[in-house]
Structure formats: C-alpha cells, structure tokens
Amino acid sequence: MRVLFCSSEAFPFSKTGGLADMALFLPKSLRNLNHDVRIITPYYKSIAKYHKDMKMLGSATIKFGGIETIVHYYELTHQGIPYIFVQNMHYFERDQFYGYNDDAERFACFSYAILEGLRVFDFYPNILHLNDWQTGMVPYLLDAHYRHKNDQYFSIHTLLTIHNLEYQGSFDPYVSRFFNTDFNYTYIHFDRVNFLKAGIERATRVNTVSPTYKNEVLTPEYGFSLDGALQKRANDFEGILNGIDTEVFDPMTDHYLSHPFELKTSREGKILNKIDILHHFDLDV
Known part of the structure; x- marks a missing residue:
C-alpha cells in the first residue's frame, strides 16, 4: 500500500x-509492515539547517484565488522514511509555524502543493493521510480539480485524522476564493470558511485519536459546533487509539518509572506509578 502522510x-x-x-x-x-509511506510537510525556516542533506525533486506552479506562486520539493530520508519538504519562502520562511494573519493562504498553498506534488515526484498513493485543519482542504480540492482530469488521481482515497477538534481553520468568507470553485456550502460553517469542515465532509474516511474522544466530539458539549457534521459521517468515522514508539519511550525500560510495565500489565503499572506520584507530592491517594 502507498501512503502519503500529510502534516x-x-x-x-x-x-x-x-x-x-x-x-x-x-x-x-x-513502513515496518512493508508499506510505502512518505511524509510531506512544509519547509519551515528552522528546517534550513538540514538543507545540505536534501535532494531536490522538482518544482510546481500553484494558482489559487488569483495568486500564483512557485513551490519547490526537497527530500530527505530519516529513519528510513522519505520526508518531502514543500519550500516557498514567502509562506514558510518564518519564525513560527502558525499564528499569522495569512494562515489560510499559507495552508491553502500547502494543500495545493500536496496534490501538485504527486505529479512532480511521481508518487500516486492509495491513501492521502491528512491531519487537522491545515490539510482539510485537500479532499475538496482533489474532488473539484484533480480526480476527473487524471486517472492516477481518480482512485486516491483520503483519510482525515482529527487530533484536536477545537482548532478548525475558521476564516473570513473571502477565503472561499482559495478553493477555485463556485461558492459551496461544503466549506461554510456559521458564515465562515472552515477548512476542517471541508475535510470532514469530503474525506473518504474520518478518524480521531481514541474511541473515547470520538464519542465526545459527537456531542454538543465537546463537538465545538462540528458534532452535526461528524454525526453525518458516523458510518465513516472511527476512533483509533494512538500508539507509542517504544524506541522513543518504552515503559519497560524507562528509568523514570518506579514501576515498569508492559502491555499486559499496563493498567496495574499505571495505577502504581500514579500512587507514587501522589505520595511524592503529598496528595491524597
């Protein structure tokens, strides 16, 4: 299986x-299960220190909302995984990753760059794995501008993972021009353009990071006004618990834990470690 992880x-x-x-x-x-997985992510200012180890894959012209800009694609392999970096000095050569007045424009550019990049580096995945609002436009753009033009785009499936529903990419209505289509209620939510809602409505499947969180976001209390959109996708919406990388953190070998544990003893181990922490801070057990 070929997967492009977009983050x-x-x-x-x-x-x-x-x-x-x-x-x-x-x-x-x-990749350890023998799937061909690659990562695509913006080339931020802080990444420049790795540039000497990168290989240039090519460039693409991105056009959206009356804007025309060029992006360059660079590749670097880390722990056996190809990372593809989308470089655009105007949008990504900044001190912070988020929090700018033009974030809608920045991540619209990134979304188009993902789809244009498939042709540039000749990798047509079975699944585009999208994450949070910053890539929420992609399923809509894929349907509107790419599927019907190219057979290699036609069969691509999209999975949108919601890590934090509170952050939705909600912007003023003028941002709708970045979609390069006629006005469409797919991406409108309370009279604003909502990137995450666009992804929820158009992705092949939607998931979030645990079964508990999935159940929570389907309620008005924790749905941050998108519970209705998620309820409409109930048959295609899953809660899948995040795992851990035991090469980074292994509770069996972590010397900071007073009671090491493995999967079979995880419940008991967590309880014992919690009790120790409560004792350490003189809290009631």
Whole structure:
C-alpha cells in the first residue's frame, strides 16, 4: 500500500505538539509492515539547517484565488522514511509555524502543493493521510480539480485524522476564493470558511485519536459546533487509539518509572506509578 502522510509538522524537523510525533511514529510503523509511506510537510525556516542533506525533486506552479506562486520539493530520508519538504519562502520562511494573519493562504498553498506534488515526484498513493485543519482542504480540492482530469488521481482515497477538534481553520468568507470553485456550502460553517469542515465532509474516511474522544466530539458539549457534521459521517468515522514508539519511550525500560510495565500489565503499572506520584507530592491517594 502507498501512503502519503500529510502534516503541517513532523518530528524531528518541526514540532509544536503531538501531531509531529505521530507524523514520525505512524509512518515508521507502517513502513515496518512493508508499506510505502512518505511524509510531506512544509519547509519551515528552522528546517534550513538540514538543507545540505536534501535532494531536490522538482518544482510546481500553484494558482489559487488569483495568486500564483512557485513551490519547490526537497527530500530527505530519516529513519528510513522519505520526508518531502514543500519550500516557498514567502509562506514558510518564518519564525513560527502558525499564528499569522495569512494562515489560510499559507495552508491553502500547502494543500495545493500536496496534490501538485504527486505529479512532480511521481508518487500516486492509495491513501492521502491528512491531519487537522491545515490539510482539510485537500479532499475538496482533489474532488473539484484533480480526480476527473487524471486517472492516477481518480482512485486516491483520503483519510482525515482529527487530533484536536477545537482548532478548525475558521476564516473570513473571502477565503472561499482559495478553493477555485463556485461558492459551496461544503466549506461554510456559521458564515465562515472552515477548512476542517471541508475535510470532514469530503474525506473518504474520518478518524480521531481514541474511541473515547470520538464519542465526545459527537456531542454538543465537546463537538465545538462540528458534532452535526461528524454525526453525518458516523458510518465513516472511527476512533483509533494512538500508539507509542517504544524506541522513543518504552515503559519497560524507562528509568523514570518506579514501576515498569508492559502491555499486559499496563493498567496495574499505571495505577502504581500514579500512587507514587501522589505520595511524592503529598496528595491524597
């Protein structure tokens, strides 16, 4: 199986949270099962120190919302996994990964770059594995602009993983022009453009990071107003518990744990370690 893991951050090159860890751990596990998995992520300013070890794959012209820009693709292999970096100095040569007024434009560019890149580096996956709002546009763009033009795009499936539903990529209505289509309610939510909603509605399948979290986000209390959109996809929505990379953290060998444990003894081990922490801080057990 061929998988392109699409993420706005990927350990060890860029990281603000758990998404970056999963962008390494899951592809590595899948490659160990003999699947052809590659990662695509923006080439941020902080990644430049690795440039000398990269190979250039090619370039593409991206056009959206009256904007035309060029992106370059570079590849670097880490722990046996090919990382593909999307370089655009205007959008990604910045001190931070997120939090800019033009984030909608930046990640629209990244979304188009993912789809254009398949032709550039000649890798047509069975699955585009998308993560969070930053890649939520991709299923819509794939349907609107690529499937009907190229047989190699036609059979691509998309999986959208929601790591944190609270962050949705919600923007002013003018951002709708970045989709390069007529107005469509797929990406509109409370009169705003919502990248995550677009992904929820158009992805082949949707999942989140645990069965418990899946059940929570289907409720008004924890659905952050997207519970209705998720309920409509109930037959295609799964909660899959995140695993760990035991090469990075192994509870059997971690010397910080007073009670090491393995899978079969994980419940007991966690309880004993929690009791020790409570004792350490003089808290009630």
